[in-house]
Amino acid sequence: MDGNIRFMDNISKTEIPIGVVASATSTRVLEALTQLREDIISGILKPGEKLRVQHLKSKYGVGAATLREALSLLVSESLVTATAQRGFNVAPISLQDLKDISETRTMLEVQAAVESVKHGDEEWEVQLIGAYHRLTKVEEGTEDLANSSTAIWEQRNIEFHEALVAACPSRWIRQFRSILHTHSERYRRLSLQTVGVSRNVHIEHQEIFDAAMARDTKTLVKVLTNHIDKTFDVVYQMVKEDPSLNPIT
Amino acid sequence: MDGNIRFMDNISKTEIPIGVVASATSTRVLEALTQLREDIISGILKPGEKLRVQHLKSKYGVGAATLREALSLLVSESLVTATAQRGFNVAPISLQDLKDISETRTMLEVQAAVESVKHGDEEWEVQLIGAYHRLTKVEEGTEDLANSSTAIWEQRNIEFHEALVAACPSRWIRQFRSILHTHSERYRRLSLQTVGVSRNVHIEHQEIFDAAMARDTKTLVKVLTNHIDKTFDVVYQMVKEDPSLNPIT
DNA sequence: GGTATAAAAAATATCGACATTTTCTATTTT
DNA sequence: AAAATAGAAAATGTCGATATTTTTTATACC
The missing domain is CATH 1.10.10.10 (Winged helix-like DNA-binding domain superfamily/Winged helix DNA-binding domain)
Structure with a gap:
């Protein structure tokens, strides 16, 4: 990407x-x-x-x-x-940094998504539906994604999250969110080989999509926060248990 | 989280x-x-x-x-x-961008200040007192600051705001806040020649300082938000009324 | 043995020169 | 006259060579 x-x-x-x-x-x-x-x-x-x-x-x-x-x-x-x-x-990594990234990303991404839902027009809906559809295809395709599919999933996951917040009027929030999302992805890729081993990520994405399309802000905040938290939890456990990934004692 | x-x-x-x-x-x-x-x-x-x-x-x-x-x-x-x-x-400027910067900065700076107050230890207090004292000296020195004093005020203003959020545990929030503060300063300097012409900035700084030292989070949120809003208002009016500063129609 | 010192090696930082691309300008074409 | 075009001018992007600084290694010292 x-x-x-x-x-x-x-x-x-x-x-x-x-x-x-x-x-x-x-x-x-x-x-x-x-x-x-x-x-x-x-x-x-x-x-x-x-x-x-x-x-x-x-x-x-x-x-x-x-x-x-x-x-x-x-x-x-x-x-x-x-x-x-x-x-x-x-850039070095640390558990502390991972936690910081996740928390700050939650703040920015939730804010961005809420604003996006508030301001999103028909074109935004169309783009979000498209991004969701492409993501669904690859997430439902296989139980655990093959190596080749992983790269595609990563791309489409990024595009889905971008599409979600695309209508947020604040360029700055979108930019900062994007940087943190990249770093979040980095931690995930450093610690996990495949996606969705111990959780069904697609259900989370579906919840996010549904809430966004329904303009149900309250639910959106909840499921999006949950989504980022879950990603954090999985990666955190891996990083914590793998000393080779964790240069900080 | x-x-x-x-x-x-x-x-x-x-x-x-x-x-x-x-x-x-x-x-x-x-x-x-x-x-x-x-x-x-x-x-x-x-x-x-x-x-x-x-x-x-x-x-x-x-x-x-x-x-x-x-x-x-x-x-x-x-x-x-x-x-x-x-x-x-x-980087270009626009009224829209100025508004975006101010709003996003409010979100990040308020969050950073609250966290800083929550986590700040004695050393943080000492540094904040020092920064506030140095700022007070220059703000009380003259009615409207002379050209030479302006540069000093700018430096000390930055240091005061840095000191305020120094104990915020999130590096990312502090970094993003710092970038936005710089941009905020840029707009102010592009539009205003002197500080505190139509308002007493020092009273605002005093309110912020007092609330922080008293660990009065609720008041801190209020006065800090007010402070950034006021800065925005003054600059916004200037930029709006000066076509030479406003390349965006 | 551990520490300080000095020479050697490696790496960073920097510049001037040159190839490629964009932009400007004058001319031609419809 | 407006648009297209081609040539000229300017600017970007690029590399290899070199001075300076840091790091490593070897040596001497207490």
Whole structure:
């Protein structure tokens, strides 16, 4: 997924973009950025790991300046940290951070969803129905998703949550929510191999969808909070029990 | 989420930095970054303006790659936007954006302050008292602050608000709050020459300080919300009435 | 043995030069 | 005259080379 790089083609209103925006022709920076993001989220580049420019430039096939620029842009998403004279590191992980992310994400995503439901028009409904339908297809397809399906599920899960909050008028809430969702996904991918092993995620998504379409704000708050909590619980247990994933003692 | 608090007792309190971190020796990137940020917030570099690397590199006395890296890091703070093959721009402004910033900032800052009051220890109190004292000195010094004092007031105002929320355990809320505070300051500086012309800001700060020290959450929420609203009102009127500041129709 | 010190190695940070793409401008075409 | 087009100018994006700083390793010292 493109994370916080927004392809603006389907945004109708005169919204001002925040952050990096892609355009027709790509650049080496964008390519490196996309690959680096995926490698960080997937855990190929490990949490806290030092990102040596000299070493990585050959790996990603770009010059030093280009790689540094890509890494600098990833600081925007808090996936990379930069320290003067000491280079770049992959953002570290911790149980504390996971909890913080989940709680803050709940606050922002619930707010965004409520506002979205309040302001959403017919077009928003159509987009949400579409996103929900695509997500349903892949979630009902298999008991535990195969490796290939996982990537598709991840993409559609992101798109569903994006569609849910798309009508929230606050660009800032949407942006912050998106960043936290990415980090949430990172923790999930670092700790879990498959989706929905010990819970039926689709039921949760269905509840969210139904409440949103019914404009039932109260229920929406409840089921959405529950959804994020459940994700947290599962990941938290895994991270806690796997010392290799948990650099913090 | 509160239901999971019990698992958190053994979570380490070690804080992980988000974003760019300075170290003992500075770098050309950091110098350019600092100057660029100041120039954007102060309006020397105008909202929406194209940031030509070729032109600016001589102005800031650095190479192209270094300048690009500084600009890329400013994307983290949403002060600069980057578009592939089309370079960098100063983040645009709009009335809509100002409203969004103020509302989102209220949500985050109130939350952060309440949590900070809840968790703040003696050291937090000491730091807050110090920050408040330094702010008071400059706010009571003059009726309308002279140009030289304005810069000091801005610095101390930031430090006071930072100190207020310093004990909030959520790094993410603090980070997002800080970004929005910077943007809020930018709008204020773009529209107002001096502080406290039509209102006594210090009384508001005093109310905030008193409520925080008394751990009176309810009052704190009220006066802090009021404070951000008031700032918004003043700036909104100025921006609205000054077409040169308002590129959005 | 552990600590301080100095040389060596590695990595970061930085610049200038060049290729590619976009933007501007003048000319031609309908 | 407006639109399309082609050439010129400007700006972006990119890389390799190099100075500076940090980190590691080896050596000497108490």
